[in-house]
Amino acid sequence: MIEQFKTLLLFILIALSLILTYQLWYGQRPAELIADDVYEQVDLEKPRLLEEAIVPVNIVLNDPNDPDGKIKFLFSKGETVFEQLWKNLSRFLKEIDGDFSLEQSFPAGDALHHLTCYFDPVLPVGENRPWLTGISNTLIENIKFYSIEGSYWLVLNQSEEDAAVILSLNENKSDLFRDLVSDLSTDDETAYISLTAELISEFLDREMGITTPLYVPVDEVFMEKLNLSAENLDRDFLLRTFFIDYNLARIIEERDGGLIYTDGEKGLRLTNVSLEYSYPRLEDGQTSFSYHDALFKCSNYISYYGGWPENLRLEKLFLTGRGRSFYYVSEWQVYHEGYPLYTGQSTRAFFNDFGLFHFTRSLFFPEKIDNDTEVQTLIQLEERKPVAGWSEALQEAVEVFMRWSPGTETRLRLEAMNLSYVVTGSKAAPRGVPVWFIRINGENIFLEANTLQFISEEGIL
Amino acid sequence: MNLGRATLILIVAFTGLNIFLGYQLFWPDFGRLRQVAITSDQLQATERMLKDNNYVLEASFERAKQTSFFLTVSPDRDIKNDFLDYYIKAGVRINKTDNTTYYQSEEKTVLVHANGLIQVFYKSGAFLIEDTLNLEIRVLKNLVEEFLNNKGLLPEEYVFDYLEINDNNEITIHYYQAMNGMPIYSGQFKVIIENDHITAINIYWLQPVETIPYREMEVISATEALNNLVTELGASTDERTIKEIDLGYFSGEYDAEKWEIPPVWRIVLDGDQKYYINAFTGNLENNAVIPDQ
Numbered sequence: 001m002i003e004q005f006k007t008l009l010l011f012i013l014i015a016l017s018l019i020l021t022y023q024l025w026y027g028q029r030p031a032e033l034i035a036d037d038v039y040e041q042v043d044l045e046k047p048r049l050l051e052e053a054i055v056p057v058n059i060v061l062n063d064p065n066d067p068d069g070k071i072k073f074l075f076s077k078g079e080t081v082f083e084q085l086w087k088n089l090s091r092f093l094k095e096i097d098g099d100f101s102l103e104q105s106f107p108a109g110d111a112l113h114h115l116t117c118y119f120d121p122v123l124p125v126g127e128n129r130p131w132l133t134g135i136s137n138t139l140i141e142n143i144k145f146y147s148i149e150g151s152y153w154l155v156l157n158q159s160e161e162d163a164a165v166i167l168s169l170n171e172n173k174s175d176l177f178r179d180l181v182s183d184l185s186t187d188d189e190t191a192y193i194s195l196t197a198e199l200i201s202e203f204l205d206r207e208m209g210i211t212t213p214l215y216v217p218v219d220e221v222f223m224e225k226l227n228l229s230a231e232n233l234d235r236d237f238l239l240r241t242f243f244i245d246y247n248l249a250r251i252i253e254e255r256d257g258g259l260i261y262t263d264g265e266k267g268l269r270l271t272n273v274s275l276e277y278s279y280p281r282l283e284d285g286q287t288s289f290s291y292h293d294a295l296f297k298c299s300n301y302i303s304y305y306g307g308w309p310e311n312l313r314l315e316k317l318f319l320t321g322r323g324r325s326f327y328y329v330s331e332w333q334v335y336h337e338g339y340p341l342y343t344g345q346s347t348r349a350f351f352n353d354f355g356l357f358h359f360t361r362s363l364f365f366p367e368k369i370d371n372d373t374e375v376q377t378l379i380q381l382e383e384r385k386p387v388a389g390w391s392e393a394l395q396e397a398v399e400v401f402m403r404w405s406p407g408t409e410t411r412l413r414l415e416a417m418n419l420s421y422v423v424t425g426s427k428a429a430p431r432g433v434p435v436w437f438i439r440i441n442g443e444n445i446f447l448e449a450n451t452l453q454f455i456s457e458e459g460i461l
Numbered sequence: 462m463n464l465g466r467a468t469l470i471l472i473v474a475f476t477g478l479n480i481f482l483g484y485q486l487f488w489p490d491f492g493r494l495r496q497v498a499i500t501s502d503q504l505q506a507t508e509r510m511l512k513d514n515n516y517v518l519e520a521s522f523e524r525a526k527q528t529s530f531f532l533t534v535s536p537d538r539d540i541k542n543d544f545l546d547y548y549i550k551a552g553v554r555i556n557k558t559d560n561t562t563y564y565q566s567e568e569k570t571v572l573v574h575a576n577g578l579i580q581v582f583y584k585s586g587a588f589l590i591e592d593t594l595n596l597e598i599r600v601l602k603n604l605v606e607e608f609l610n611n612k613g614l615l616p617e618e619y620v621f622d623y624l625e626i627n628d629n630n631e632i633t634i635h636y637y638q639a640m641n642g643m644p645i646y647s648g649q650f651k652v653i654i655e656n657d658h659i660t661a662i663n664i665y666w667l668q669p670v671e672t673i674p675y676r677e678m679e680v681i682s683a684t685e686a687l688n689n690l691v692t693e694l695g696a697s698t699d700e701r702t703i704k705e706i707d708l709g710y711f712s713g714e715y716d717a718e719k720w721e722i723p724p725v726w727r728i729v730l731d732g733d734q735k736y737y738i739n740a741f742t743g744n745l746e747n748n749a750v751i752p753d754q
Contacts, residue, residue, distance in 0.1 A: 006472060013471075017482060024482060248741045252719075253718045254716075263741075264742055
């Protein structure tokens with residue numbers, strides 16, 4: 001019995017020594033890479049369709065009652081008339097299909113100019129695009145609508161080629177367009193004129209060129225200061241969206257209360273009023289996708305990373321480069337009643353073939369009173385005040401510019417001029433102040449709209 | 462010899478063998494009973510990969526599965542206050558800029574930066590000992606630590622890292638911070654010696670605020686860290702030697718209230734080039750990812 005026990009013990013010891021030798025030599029089964037998988041389902045906002053992603057900068061309607069054609073009506077994002085007009089025009093452009101004849105020349109002398117749609121970013125039209133599927137693919141900077149003796153013409157100015165595409169609409173489509181514009185009422189609209197170098201020279205003692213079509217109001221315009229609120233960013237949602245496994249992201253608490261999340265490769269900075277995301281490793285990439293694809297991508301990014309609110313307009317989309325890297329930049333702007341709201345930090349995305357490598361988002365919206373009705377009213381801070389005239393604003397802007405560059409003999413170029421809002425005040429109580437926004441030779445100048453007091457860009461939230 | 466005696470001898474022999482194997486496997490920490498993270502095959506594959514890319518592995522490392530968690534830190538205000546007490550008592554002129562406070566006396570200037578970095582400059586140097594260049598590292602290190610201790614400038618839980626001598630015969634001794642034996646590579650101080658005199662001391666020390674055990678996760682293996690590093694650096698034209706590979710904590714320096722730092726594998730190449738691989742993500746850590754920093 002004892003011998004049998006000793007034999008059994010020996011076998012056990014031999015087996016144990018073999019197991020231990022194996023363990024020592026080969027190790028055990030490899031461990032899982034990460035202790036716990038924490039991937040979570042994230043419900044993202046559905047990106048906008050292409051026809052919803054691009055809207056005109058503005059739609060300029062010629063006053064049918066002005067025989068000289070100088071008086072215009074300007075419609076921009078955030079205005080009810082603009083939304084309805086662009087909806088109709090967009091549908092009209094989608095339905096044209098092949099109902100036109102392609103013309104080689106345009107009899108401008110006999111034509112009556114009705115309206116112009118300006119696009120920035122440019123509008124992709126042609127086959128497999130939502131608009132004007134009957135023509136070859138091209139990118140359009142503006143579309144001008146004319147009539148000549150009852151027939152309607154479209155002149156499409158392309159972004160990269162000098163030659164315009166000229167379409168003469170057939171009878172059906174001409175009737176459709178006639179109905180579309182005849183429905184428009186301009187009774188309560190502000191009259192605008194087109195700025196020209198000659199017109200400017202009447203007010204300035206020096207020459208100034210104009211690089212882009214600009215329109216300024218000739219009627220009195222009233223604007224008011226707005227009570228704003230910063231967009232409410234859902235931190236947990238953004239963390240889950242930017243980081244596949246947000247448990248790997250560490251937190252850095254800034255002295256000003258901002259929070260930075262980083263996994264060592266990418267960083268997300270969140271403050272009460274903004275977010276900034278950066279993924280430097282992806283910067284040195286190339287861009288092989290088209291403008292059309294870039295539109296889809298930027299629509300995805302803004303929708304995924306915070307959403308695409310109603311009055312947010314895609315303002316810019318362009319390909320640029322640094323060194324040997326090329327990437328797209330897209331930028332968005334909030335509009336209120338046709339006026340853009342400028343913030344200190346743009347809402348902007350940088351992306352290339354590798355993906356999104358830089359994204360900033362800072363949006364403010366007018367606060368509204370929720371009075372349990374469908375139409376919400378704005379919180380009134382003060383009475384609407386008349387804004388200073390465009391000529392006074394331009395003169396003041398030139399003075400500011402000359403103070404910045406004394407003695408400069410450079411020819412002045414007026415690159416932008418429009419009424420808008422800037423976001424000022426504190427982060428806790430941001431306010432929208434009406435301003436004249438004027439860009440001269442690349443320099444942005446903000447002048448308070450009724451006093452023409454200069455507002456420094458450092459003071460903009 | 463009968464069968465019973467032979468069996469007994471074999472039992473004794475195998476018992477001894479099992480004790481030896483058990484010791485090798487589990488001693489000194491029975492935590493090694495955990496699964497190992499690196500199998501022999503993986504280790505061999507990594508060694509082949511290193512060799513193919515002209516790297517030589519001279520360092521040893523832990524093969525067992527390990528876990529860790531983020532560590533929350535802030536700039537060490539106690540050190541800063543000690544410095545200020547020490548220099549304010551000595552009667553100094555104080556100048557301030559946006560990010561730096563200057564404390565100046567006849568002999569020294571102390572710069573306290575907003576991010577927590579403290580720099581001490583001795584105008585004519587503090588004499589240490591003759592012929593420092595020919596001293597043994599151990600002796601020189603002990604002298605420096607004694608000097609700092611006497612001045613009340615020696616932080617707690619410091620670890621000697623390395624010593625370097627530049628072309629101008631300037632000696633720099635590097636130390637890093639530790640917490641319960643775990644290196645915090647971000648916290649460091651260095652002492653600069655010129656012509657047998659200490660001329661400057663730089664201290665960037667961190668205050669561990671809290672560990673975050675509820676986010677405890679398994680760290681990547683040392684071999685995976687090596688694989689990631691070679692992927693980042695690419696093949697080397699000259700042979701490079703991997704001298705050390707250790708687990709610790711590291712992150713960039715931030716001008717912030719407090720921040721979390723991840724565990725990293727610190728890999729030292731050729732004795733002086735250091736790389737930090739995030740032990741959770743496997744990414745090479747750098748400072749450029751944080752916006753507006």
